[in-house]
Amino acid sequence: MKTVLSRENCKISIGGIKFSEKLTHVSLEKKTTDDSSINELLYLLAQKRINIPFLCHSSTTYPNHRSCFCINHENFPHVQSLLNFTSFANLNIEIIQSVGTITLFPHKNSFHLLGKIIQTFTKFDFSIYSMSSSISAIALNTDFLSLDMVAEKLQEVTSLPKNHAPFRQEFCLKELQQ
Amino acid sequence: METIAVYWESKIKVYSITHVTDLSMARFVFPFNATEELCKTLMALEDTVQRFELVTQDYIDSSLSQMNLFYNQSKQKEAETTIKRWGYELQEKVIFIPSLELVYLHGPHFQDRFGIVDTAFSALENGDIEIIAAGCAGTTIYVVIPSKQALPATQILRETFIIPTT
Amino acid sequence: MSNGQLILVVDDDTDLVEMVSMKLESEKFRVAKAYDGVEALDKIKAERPALIILDVMMPRKDGYTLCDELKNSDDYKDIVVVLLTAVTEAISSTNYTHVGGKTTLADDFVTKPIDLDKLMEIVKDNL
Numbered sequence: 001m002k003t004v005l006s007r008e009n010c011k012i013s014i015g016g017i018k019f020s021e022k023l024t025h026v027s028l029e030k031k032t033t034d035d036s037s038i039n040e041l042l043y044l045l046a047q048k049r050i051n052i053p054f055l056c057h058s059s060t061t062y063p064n065h066r067s068c069f070c071i072n073h074e075n076f077p078h079v080q081s082l083l084n085f086t087s088f089a090n091l092n093i094e095i096i097q098s099v100g101t102i103t104l105f106p107h108k109n110s111f112h113l114l115g116k117i118i119q120t121f122t123k124f125d126f127s128i129y130s131m132s133s134s135i136s137a138i139a140l141n142t143d144f145l146s147l148d149m150v151a152e153k154l155q156e157v158t159s160l161p162k163n164h165a166p167f168r169q170e171f172c173l174k175e176l177q178q
Numbered sequence: 179m180e181t182i183a184v185y186w187e188s189k190i191k192v193y194s195i196t197h198v199t200d201l202s203m204a205r206f207v208f209p210f211n212a213t214e215e216l217c218k219t220l221m222a223l224e225d226t227v228q229r230f231e232l233v234t235q236d237y238i239d240s241s242l243s244q245m246n247l248f249y250n251q252s253k254q255k256e257a258e259t260t261i262k263r264w265g266y267e268l269q270e271k272v273i274f275i276p277s278l279e280l281v282y283l284h285g286p287h288f289q290d291r292f293g294i295v296d297t298a299f300s301a302l303e304n305g306d307i308e309i310i311a312a313g314c315a316g317t318t319i320y321v322v323i324p325s326k327q328a329l330p331a332t333q334i335l336r337e338t339f340i341i342p343t344t
Numbered sequence: 345m346s347n348g349q350l351i352l353v354v355d356d357d358t359d360l361v362e363m364v365s366m367k368l369e370s371e372k373f374r375v376a377k378a379y380d381g382v383e384a385l386d387k388i389k390a391e392r393p394a395l396i397i398l399d400v401m402m403p404r405k406d407g408y409t410l411c412d413e414l415k416n417s418d419d420y421k422d423i424v425v426v427l428l429t430a431v432t433e434a435i436s437s438t439n440y441t442h443v444g445g446k447t448t449l450a451d452d453f454v455t456k457p458i459d460l461d462k463l464m465e466i467v468k469d470n471l
Contacts (some may be wrong), residue, residue, distance in 0.1 A: 013359070016379050027236065028219060046293035053289045056234045058246055058311040066244075068236045105318065105358040105379070108227035115220035122213045128243070131235040134316030135284060136362035138233070154324075163386045164379075170403040191457045194365060284359050286456045317359045342459045 011159040012113050017166040019147045020053065022102035023070040025129050026079065029092040030065040037088050038067050044082050050075045054101055056130050068130045070099060070141060081090060096129055100144035102151060102166075104158070105137035114138065116157045124153050190294060192285035192339045197328035200251040201231055201278040203311070204261065207244045207271045216245070219265035223249075226256035228276050231280060234313040246311050248322065250260045251276055277311060279328035281321050283335060288317040301338040315332060349471060350374045350391060354384040354407070355399035355428065360458075364397060367460045370469070381405025385413070388420060394471060395424040397463070398450075408448055417448035423469045426463075427453040 006176060028038055038057070054070040071079055076097070083093055107113055117138060121128050126149075129141040142150055151166040208216055223230075232248040249257060262274055288294055295312075298319055302309060304338065307330065311322040323331050351373045353364050356378060365375040376391050378384035382404045388396070396414075400407040407427055414420040427450040452466050 015377060016383075025243065037461050039296075039303060042296040042299060046296040049292045051290060051292040052295055052314070055295055055314040056236050058234065058236070059308070059310055066236060066238070074320070089239075101315075102298065104251065105316075106362055106377075109231070111220045111222075111224040111227065111230060114233060115217040115224075118213065118220065119217040122210075122217065127237075128235060129237055131233065131245075132313035132315040132320075133230070133233045134313075134318035134320075135282070135359040135393075137316050139315035161378075161383055161386070163383050167380075167403055193360065193457050194460065284363070286357070286360075317357055342457055343461075 009163040011157060012110070012116060014113070014158045015105050016160060016162060016164050017151050017154065017158075018103045018105075019151070019166060019168045020103075021169070022073040023053070023099045023101065023141070025070050025096040025099040025141055026083075027068040027096075027129075028066065029036075030091065031090050037091055039159050040066070040087060041082065044085075044173040045071075045079065048078055048082070050078060054130070054132065054141060056132050061116060065099045070101065072099070090141070090152050091135070098144040099129060099141050100147040101139050102147055103137045103139045103153075104154065107133055107136065107138045111156075117154065120153050121158055124149075126150050126153075184262055188253055189279060190285065190291075190297060190339050192283045192341055194341060195281065195283045195332055195335045195339065197282075197332050198231055198280040199325075199328055201248050201280055201322070202251045202254050202257065202279055203275040203309070203322070204225050204249075204257060205244060205273045205275070206247070206249045206265075206268055207238070207242060207273075209241055210243065212267050213243075215265055219261055222260050222264045223257065225229055226260045226312070227253040232313055234242060248278065248280065248311075252284060263277075275310075277325040279323050279325060279331075281323065281331045281335060282318055283339065284316075284318040286317070288319070289315075298335060302331055305334040307329065307334065348372060348374055349394040350376060351394045352378060352384065352387055352391070352393035353375045354378045354381070354391055354396060354402070354410075356380055356402045357399070360399075362465065364458075364460065367464060371464055371468075373467075381407065381410040384410055384430065388414070388423065393423060395426065395467060396468070397426050397428060400427055400429045411448055411450050424452075425450045426466055426470065428458060429455055 052069045057067040059065045126142050131140045227249050230249050234243040237243045307327050313320045351368050353361050355361050356379050361377050368375050376387050378387045380403045398407040411425050454463050
């Protein structure tokens with residue numbers, strides 16, 4: 001009997017999957033639209049030399065301007081002390097302590113891949129705290145402890161090169177003042 | 179994880195600064211129990227809208243999430259038809275915003291380096307460029323801006339960052 | 345003229361791989377992609393590219409190691425290797441240079457952040 005595979009059932013070929021370190025996810029919602037406190041917070045994070053490996057921002061949004069970003073988990077105490085400043089009292093702030101980014105590449109701008117990824121998260125009840133595409137990849141933030149399981153389930157709908165295993169970054173840069 | 183020390187750049191080097199015009203945005207605000215419907219809609223968009231330029235998503239509260247989808251404006255009719263057909267429950271919650279533009283830049287190890295988003299956003303803010311949406315992942319920073327702002331925004335970013343040339 | 349030659353782009357910066365690939369394709373080259381040294385070696389064996397654009401700092405197998413393996417192999421020593429390096433001082437010339445414990449037999453190199461036009465010139469000059 002001839003079997004015809006529909007696109008729905010075919011695995012989508014991708015180049016790889018990678019995981020982040022343990023991160024903390026910070027969501028901010030402005031209570032008023034003319035408030036520049038998110039920009040102020042980004043400035044203070046830069047002054048404290050705190051890296052933001054992920055950020056999403058949306059104005060003209062529901063119901064107010066929203067931003068979210070990730071920081072390295074070790075930097076959270078510094079960020080928390082900044083968030084305690086009175087100038088940020090106008091923000092609704094929500095913190096998720098133990099988050100990891102799973103990145104799939106390349107996305108080839110494919111709606112089909114995007115739909116399959118979100119469908120897999122939903123089917124297995126994995127949270128998506130935030131997501132953004134880059135030039136090549138789709139990065140999704142979920143519970144840090146779920147990363148391996150998410151990757152396993154995503155491999156049910158994607159196919160990786162034969163010698164590829166989901167990997168973690170092996171080195172990072174630290175910037176020094178000259 | 180191995181840490182490699184590099185010197186901080188007073189003016190940050192980037193690989194490129196690129197702009198895209200004539201974009202539309204579809205903003206879905208959806209309850210988690212409508213996610214399956216959203217996925218079917220996204221997969222159907224593959225045949226009609228064909229490619230996305232940028233996608234971002236974040237959760238609003240324990241029951242709601244929002245997704246911003248950016249695509250070529252010439253596909254607006256196809257996007258609306260597809261969403262109407264597949265996202266029956268979603269369509270009342272979809273907001274379409276036409277005539278948007280996008281500027282993106284990327285540079286070496288941007289995911290490891292502090293202050294880059296702040297540098298880009300501050301420069302645009304000082305140049306009175308409204309940031310409608312942004313997505314930063316990997317080594318890319320995407321900024322969505324209003325119509326006719328891509329060229330001035332690109333110019334501002336070219337003055338703020340360095341693109342190496344021969 | 346590219347003559348549709350196959351170029352392998354290897355870097356763990358997936359966004360850079362995509363940008364370089366798009367540029368090469370616009371110049372009518374065919375492109376294969378790999379994201380670390382081990383995967384690159386598989387692609388080299390399977391697809392035998394004419395030229396490899398090879399990042400130095402990568403997981404699993406770095407670019408220096410892969411470059412040396414290729415240049416010391418009778419089967420692959422003729423494949424042109426262009427290294428991408430963030431540290432200009434690390435490679436002062438391209439043949440048999442020994443700096444900081446690294447020996448490289450690469451045919452050419454480009455420092456990051458790369459100028460895509462310059463990279464295209466180097467690719468064409470070396471083919």
